[in-house]
Amino acid sequence: MKVLSIVRFKPKQNHLEDVIEELKLHNERCRQLFDQQRFLSEVEGEVYLVKISPSIDKIAEDQEVSLTHLDKIRPWLEEWSTEERHSRSISGILIDE
Secondary structure, eight states: OOOEEEEEBBBBBOOOOHHHHHHHHHHHHHHHOOOOOOEEETTTEEEEEEEEEEHHHHHHHHHHHHHHHHHHHEEEEEEESSOOOOOOOEEEEEOOO
């Protein structure tokens, strides 16, 4: 079963392009490592990362790599809340393509 994940980031002022460029590089790496489809979008100063993974196992593998990568861009991001910290995410089984 494929998994759809959406991750939102809120870059600090003057760091939107830094976050976008770094996520583009990260996406390229993860597309190859995890056989994922990955897309970026910017909406009103927020960056949305949408990814489709071929399985739940690939999401688990990706999570470790992506959390490590988040440490690299964390200084450029606003916190959403004390619980969510620097990313707001949701995932679920893809039911239609």
